[in-house]
Amino acid sequence: xxxxxxxxxxxxxxxxxxxxxxxxxxxxxxxxxxxxxxxxxxxxxxxxxxxxxxxxxxxxxxxxxxxxxxxxxxxxxxxxxxxxxxxxxxxxxxxxxxxxxxxxxxxxxxxxxxxxxxxxxxxxxxxxxxxxxxxxxxxxxxxxxxxxxxxxxxxxxxxxxxxxxxxxxxxxxxxxx
Amino acid sequence: xxxxxxxxxxxxxxxxxxxxxxxxxxxxxxxxxxxxxxxxxxxxxxxxxxxxxxxxxxxxxxxxxxxxxxxxxxxxxxxxxxxxxxxxxxxxxxxxxxxxxxxxxxxxxxxxxxxxxxxxxxxxxxxxxxxxxxxxxxxxxxxxxxxxxxxxxxxxxxxxxxxxxxxxxxxxxxxxx
Amino acid sequence: xxxxxxxxxxxxxxxxxxxxxxxxxxxxxxxxxxxxxxxxxxxxxxxxxxxxxxxxxxxxxxxxxxxxxxxxxxxxxxxxxxxxxxxxxxxxxxxxxxxxxxxxxxxxxxxxxxxxxxxxxxxxxxxxxxxxxxxxxxxxxxxxxxxxxxxxxxxxxxxxxxxxxxxxxxxxxxxxx
Amino acid sequence: xxxxxxxxxxxxxxxxxxxxxxxxxxxxxxxxxxxxxxxxxxxxxxxxxxxxxxxxxxxxxxxxxxxxxxxxxxxxxxxxxxxxxxxxxxxxxxxxxxxxxxxxxxxxxxxxxxxxxxxxxxxxxxxxxxxxxxxxxxxxxxxxxxxxxxxxxxxxxxxxxxxxxxxxxxxxxxxxx
Numbered sequence: 134x135x136x137x138x139x140x141x142x143x144x145x146x147x148x149x150x151x152x153x154x155x156x157x158x159x160x161x162x163x164x165x166x167x168x169x170x171x172x173x174x175x176x177x178x179x180x181x182x183x184x185x186x187x188x189x190x191x192x193x194x195x196x197x198x199x200x201x202x203x204x205x206x207x208x209x210x211x212x213x214x215x216x217x218x219x220x221x222x223x224x225x226x227x228x229x230x231x232x233x234x235x236x237x238x239x240x241x242x243x244x245x246x247x248x249x250x251x252x253x254x255x256x257x258x259x260x261x262x263x264x265x266x267x268x269x270x271x272x273x274x275x276x277x278x279x280x281x282x283x284x285x286x287x288x289x290x291x292x293x294x295x296x297x298x299x300x301x302x303x304x305x306x307x308x309x310x
Numbered sequence: 311x312x313x314x315x316x317x318x319x320x321x322x323x324x325x326x327x328x329x330x331x332x333x334x335x336x337x338x339x340x341x342x343x344x345x346x347x348x349x350x351x352x353x354x355x356x357x358x359x360x361x362x363x364x365x366x367x368x369x370x371x372x373x374x375x376x377x378x379x380x381x382x383x384x385x386x387x388x389x390x391x392x393x394x395x396x397x398x399x400x401x402x403x404x405x406x407x408x409x410x411x412x413x414x415x416x417x418x419x420x421x422x423x424x425x426x427x428x429x430x431x432x433x434x435x436x437x438x439x440x441x442x443x444x445x446x447x448x449x450x451x452x453x454x455x456x457x458x459x460x461x462x463x464x465x466x467x468x469x470x471x472x473x474x475x476x477x478x479x480x481x482x483x484x485x486x487x
Numbered sequence: 488x489x490x491x492x493x494x495x496x497x498x499x500x501x502x503x504x505x506x507x508x509x510x511x512x513x514x515x516x517x518x519x520x521x522x523x524x525x526x527x528x529x530x531x532x533x534x535x536x537x538x539x540x541x542x543x544x545x546x547x548x549x550x551x552x553x554x555x556x557x558x559x560x561x562x563x564x565x566x567x568x569x570x571x572x573x574x575x576x577x578x579x580x581x582x583x584x585x586x587x588x589x590x591x592x593x594x595x596x597x598x599x600x601x602x603x604x605x606x607x608x609x610x611x612x613x614x615x616x617x618x619x620x621x622x623x624x625x626x627x628x629x630x631x632x633x634x635x636x637x638x639x640x641x642x643x644x645x646x647x648x649x650x651x652x653x654x655x656x657x658x659x660x661x662x663x664x
Numbered sequence: 665x666x667x668x669x670x671x672x673x674x675x676x677x678x679x680x681x682x683x684x685x686x687x688x689x690x691x692x693x694x695x696x697x698x699x700x701x702x703x704x705x706x707x708x709x710x711x712x713x714x715x716x717x718x719x720x721x722x723x724x725x726x727x728x729x730x731x732x733x734x735x736x737x738x739x740x741x742x743x744x745x746x747x748x749x750x751x752x753x754x755x756x757x758x759x760x761x762x763x764x765x766x767x768x769x770x771x772x773x774x775x776x777x778x779x780x781x782x783x784x785x786x787x788x789x790x791x792x793x794x795x796x797x798x799x800x801x802x803x804x805x806x807x808x809x810x811x812x813x814x815x816x817x818x819x820x821x822x823x824x825x826x827x828x829x830x831x832x833x834x835x836x837x838x839x840x841x
Contacts, residue, residue: 151793151796152796154355154795154796155795155796157353157355157356158354158355158356158795163353163354163356163357163363163377163381164354165349165352165353165354165381165385166352166354167352171348171351171352172342175342175343175344175348176340177334177335177337177340177341177342177343178331178334178335178621179334179335179340180340186340200340203396204340204342204397206395207391207392207393207395207396207397208392208397210391210392210394210395211388211389211391211392211395213391214384214387214388214391214392215384215385215387215388215391216384218383218384218387218388219380219384220381220385261829262682262828264686264689264829264830265681265683265685265686265828265829265830266685267532267685297789297792297793297796298792298793298795298796299792299793299795327619328616328619328620329619331618331619331620331621332615332619438509438651438653438654439651439653441509441512441652442505442506442508442509442651442652442653443505443508444508444709474612474615474616475615475619476618476619477615508709511708511709511710512710514708517707517708517711517717517735519703519706519707519708519739520708521706525702525705526696529696529697529698530688530694530696531688531689531691531694531695531696531697532685532689533688533694534694554694557750558696558751560749561745561746561747561750561751562696562746562751564745564749565743565746565749566742567745568741568742568745568746569738569739569741569742570738571741572737572738572742573734573738574735574738
């Protein structure tokens with residue numbers, strides 16, 4: 134059956150956003166793309182100063198609370214509804230909870246055909262790219278590089294350490310049904 | 311019944327985004343906010359060079375085609391699903407189709423309690439603010455100032471010509487059930 | 488003699504940037520514009536975590552140290568050199584030191600024809616606009632609204648509390664020699 | 665003698681900005697960085713719709729006119745003045761004129777100790793990264809990849825095709841006197 138949702142999971146600075154834009158360029162159909170960053174941007178600013186929301190520690194740590202989790206669950210339902218209404222959608226996320234995060238998506242996307250993609254990047258390389266981009270707190274890349282993949286099952290994994298975003302995108306596009 | 315969705319409609323540079331951020335600050339609950347701009351950003355870049363997508367003319371005109379309309383309809387379904395799953399949501403949109411645009415939202419949001427808000431700004435003032443912000447094509451504000459309100463029914467209208475965003479937000483918040 | 492440099496001084500969220508873009512639109516000559524924000528952006532990220540650099544407190548306070556002051560002085564020399572080389576330049580700054588800040592500029596700009604412009608905005612209105620823009624720490628607007636004007640001498644003052652950016656720009660342009 | 669200015673020259677999407685941020689992180693002193701992009705941003709918006717200014721063609725071509733060249737020359741004087749006043753400065757530029765561009769900088773920076781760095785990236789790789797970043801017109805990377813280096817003499821060349829920004833930055837930092 135035709136792929137309805139592509140989910141990319143990877144740590145901060147692993148190269149997800151670049152792959153997403155390349156995917157949108159190489160896939161023949163118009164696939165809207167929604168990332169966890171866009172969801173965080175949609176939240177009230179005050180949620181970033183509340184333990185119930187989402188807070189960013191000086192060492193790159195990210196903590197999410199009950200209000201964030203509840204709203205994120207509704208966002209997942211929204212993504213699923215878009216796909217059920219006929220859109221083909223790309224999602225990029227950071228599975229802070231590893232396998233548990235995947236289960237939350239599986240629950241929301243029940244009945245939809247999903248392509249699960251792991252985006253890997255060696256921790257030290259990701260940490261260097263974090264410095265180069267300059268818009269993320271130092272430490273986040275290294276903290277997330279491995280933990281987000283723990284226990285997660287993929288249809289396909291790409292590694293941006295030595296592979297360009299466009300090449301990764303073509304590999305993924307080749308697996309889209 | 312408690313308001314589930316607040317929809318702000320107004321032309322470019324009428325001040326919607328500022329009101330949205332103030333609303334998020336003054337409303338006690340955490341309301342995520344999704345704007346039509348964020349939806350356009352989610353689309354593949356190539357849709358902005360296709361008549362089936364969304365194109366921006368040199369005079370500030372905006373034209374949308376079949377692919378854009380189809381995907382936008384799924385986005386509306388996604389917003390509705392988020393609200394049905396329990397999120398309280400703020401939407402800001404530009405009703406290029408006036409009353410027809412409102413009907414599309416009404417269809418998607420069936421059964422939900424919606425607060426309809428018109429955001430007005432005198433055309434010449436909006437055109438001046440368009441110059442001041444510097445990130446929008448010249449002409450869009452004037453072209454949209456009146457047409458987006460044609461035939462649209464509101465629960466409340468605010469006018470940013472002489473009223474600050476925060477004051478408008480408080481007026482709107484006072485009408486949230 | 489023809490005005491060579493226009494300096495706008497005002498607190499955060501007083502509306503300087505909007506006036507600058509309008510000035511660039513209404514002035515017949517092409518005036519490049521350089522703001523203190525662009526200078527801060529040019530600094531190494533690590534200077535924002537050093538007392539010798541520039542640090543932003545949670546209450547909106549801004550503290551600058553010796554390294555920042557030294558580099559800022561060279562930046563002022565650079566602006567002066569551009570003007571002496573023939574460019575007409577708009578600068579927007581926040582005189583954290585009030586009259587002392589003006590004296591630093593006067594020293595750097597010796598021999599150049601400068602138009603000094605104060606950009607005022609009532610503290611509570613600026614604080615509301617700070618919420619509306621959403622990209623500045625809360626509290627900065629109120630803290631800076633008055634103090635940046637202490638002891639500063641202007642050729643012209645504008646007040647954005649009830650006057651649009653474009654109107655302010657036209658008032659300023661009318662004073663450009 | 666101690667290096668006073670580092671000039672990085674390379675085509676669009678060759679990776680200059682990432683190297684600059686890494687350089688700022690690894691160099692012990694605080695080096696402000698000014699790029700040609702920041703200069704273009706400082707210009708009036710109307711200069712981007714004038715042949716005398718700077719215009720961007722649909723194929724990625726960039727054309728600069730007399731007003732742009734005149735103001736750019738004053739900007740170079742400003743950079744030189746900052747360095748003479750004691751700042752150590754990083755510049756990133758796109759030598760659209762190749763050797764002629766370098767001569768313009770040499771003239772402005774007379775008497776200063778400059779480290780000239782070429783930033784290369786294979787044309788096809790740069791074109792792929794242009795798609796991945798999504799904020800540049802398609803075609804610019806390929807058009808500029810070779811031409812900007814024609815006739816230019818460097819102290820050091822780095823190639824981001826297979827080398828990370830941070831590694832390139834360390835190579836450059838090792839040559840800073």
